[in-house]
Amino acid sequence: MAVGNVAVPNTIYPIDGISLSTTATGVRYKDRDDLVVIKIAETAATAVVTTKNTFCAAPVRVLREHFSQSSPRYLITNTGNANAGTGADGIRRAQDICTALAQKAGVDTQAVLPFSTGVIGEPLNSEAVIAGLDSALANLGSDNWLAAANGIRTTDTIPKLASQKVEIDSATDKSVSYHITGISKGSGMIRPNMATMLGYVATDANIAADLLQEMLIAINEQSFNRITVDGDMSTNDCCVLIATATASSELIDSTDHPHYQPLFTALTEVFVRLAQLIVRDGEGATKFITVKVTGGKTTQECCDVAYAVAHSPLVKTAFFASDANWGRILAAVGYAGIDDLDTDQVDVSLNEVMICQNGVVAPNYTEAAGKEVMSRPEITIHIDLARGTASDTVYTCDLSHDYIKINADYRS
Numbered sequence: 001m002a003v004g005n006v007a008v009p010n011t012i013y014p015i016d017g018i019s020l021s022t023t024a025t026g027v028r029y030k031d032r033d034d035l036v037v038i039k040i041a042e043t044a045a046t047a048v049v050t051t052k053n054t055f056c057a058a059p060v061r062v063l064r065e066h067f068s069q070s071s072p073r074y075l076i077t078n079t080g081n082a083n084a085g086t087g088a089d090g091i092r093r094a095q096d097i098c099t100a101l102a103q104k105a106g107v108d109t110q111a112v113l114p115f116s117t118g119v120i121g122e123p124l125n126s127e128a129v130i131a132g133l134d135s136a137l138a139n140l141g142s143d144n145w146l147a148a149a150n151g152i153r154t155t156d157t158i159p160k161l162a163s164q165k166v167e168i169d170s171a172t173d174k175s176v177s178y179h180i181t182g183i184s185k186g187s188g189m190i191r192p193n194m195a196t197m198l199g200y201v202a203t204d205a206n207i208a209a210d211l212l213q214e215m216l217i218a219i220n221e222q223s224f225n226r227i228t229v230d231g232d233m234s235t236n237d238c239c240v241l242i243a244t245a246t247a248s249s250e251l252i253d254s255t256d257h258p259h260y261q262p263l264f265t266a267l268t269e270v271f272v273r274l275a276q277l278i279v280r281d282g283e284g285a286t287k288f289i290t291v292k293v294t295g296g297k298t299t300q301e302c303c304d305v306a307y308a309v310a311h312s313p314l315v316k317t318a319f320f321a322s323d324a325n326w327g328r329i330l331a332a333v334g335y336a337g338i339d340d341l342d343t344d345q346v347d348v349s350l351n352e353v354m355i356c357q358n359g360v361v362a363p364n365y366t367e368a369a370g371k372e373v374m375s376r377p378e379i380t381i382h383i384d385l386a387r388g389t390a391s392d393t394v395y396t397c398d399l400s401h402d403y404i405k406i407n408a409d410y411r412s
Contacts, residue, residue: 001157012145027128035076044244044245047217059083066112070108072113075200082118094116204243204246206247295385
């Protein structure tokens with residue numbers, strides 16, 4: 001059961017230049033849509049980031065090649081089968097899907113980017129995917145974001161969707177309105193670089209392609225690269241950011257452009273929301289946990305400490321049990337790799353409750369206060385290293401009995 005505020009926004013803004021569709025192919029799931037096609041306008045710029053797992057899936061290899069050769073016009077995603085660990089046969093099947101869609105849509109094969117998510121090591125029924133293309137192409141529409149969010153789900157219990165409108169005052173007498181809408185999927189096998197996730201975000205802004213790629217990399221570092229459920233890096237992760245250039249002819253081509261910062265901020269908010277939804281829907285999760293580290297010498301050491309805590313099975317199971325065994329947090333901080341850390345200066349709080357001050361139990365701390373705060377569904381662990389001005393934040397969840405059940409039964 002997902003934790004906290006996971007509601008779909010009341011308003012989902014269509015993005016001019018983007019149309020989506022879903023259909024059922026039966027690759028793994030019965031009686032549900034499992035194929036998503038996204039059509040992108042010719043005017044659009046597209047940016048992509050992919051998993052850093054060296055054992056990456058066949059569709060990731062194919063999309064990297066296609067993306068280096070052409071501007072994407074279609075994205076196609078199948079769920080239920082990752083097409084990973086499938087060798088040359090998997091590459092051929094991913095290419096066959098791209099070729100079939102390209103022929104039906106009248107575009108170059110390289111203009112199609114494939115995505116897959118699901119079970120690793122099983123051959124993909126590409127014939128079933130190809131058989132679903134006519135239905136998918138016939139049902140393309142700009143209002144199908146929620147259907148697409150459902151169509152890319154695997155073990156997800158909720159659709160993950162975010163949407164915003166940005167009003168920016170122009171130098172002329174008219175303001176400019178930009179829209180941003182995005183979807184993601186992911187629930188388990190979640191860790192940085194990236195997660196077992198797919199993300200598709202689009203805006204109608206006119207952003208230069210090279211700047212768009214820089215923006216995606218920077219935003220990804222503060223969103224999808226700041227989440228972890230279980231510390232496992234997937235083979236299939238991909239995130240796409242599209243700017244369709246349909247809201248305004250004014251090209252945003254540098255960070256100095258007056259529209260850049262408001263758009264960057266709004267895009268970051270959408271990405272962070274989508275990333276947090278993945279953690280809130282973590283497999284078996286009952287707690288949403290923010291790990292905030294301040295007082296570091298560098299951002300990297302703040303991240304190292306945050307991930308040491310967020311990845312610790314002992315910390316995560318303590319939170320599941322609402323057991324105020326705060327020594328587990330200190331132990332994780334201690335093995336995070338900061339050799340010259342002065343532990344006598346470290347403070348740790350859970351929400352408003354100071355549990356550790358100057359490296360020892362806080363004078364006013366009580367076991368009852370610790371247990372009460374750990375029983376809440378949303379908790380912030382604040383770790384102050386007291387050695388600098390750097391900070392960073394990671395989002396994670398607890399580790400429950402249901403996580404084991406879900407993953408033990410995943411292929412059955």
